[in-house]
Amino acid sequence: MGTPAIFQDQIKPRPCPCGKADWDVMNRISRGHLIKTVLFFLPLKRYKCSNCRKKVLIFDND
Numbered sequence: 001m002g003t004p005a006i007f008q009d010q011i012k013p014r015p016c017p018c019g020k021a022d023w024d025v026m027n028r029i030s031r032g033h034l035i036k037t038v039l040f041f042l043p044l045k046r047y048k049c050s051n052c053r054k055k056v057l058i059f060d061n062d
């Protein structure tokens with residue numbers, strides 16, 4: 001029944017496509033208008049990578 005805790009821990013992928021960033025260099029930012037209005041039903045979070053300065057959307061089911 002349910003998802004094993006171990007699996008939950010392994011879900012977290014590399015946060016940024018640059019591959020050099022870890023979660024501690026990802027800064028949570030506002031999701032922006034488009035996502036709030038169009039994709040509001042999705043558990044998306046937006047982060048900015050301090051390493052490459054890209055903004056990435058991350059799926060978060062928490």
Ligand SMILES: [Zn+2]
Pocket residue numbers: 016017018019020021049050051052053054
């Ligand atoms: Zn990056």
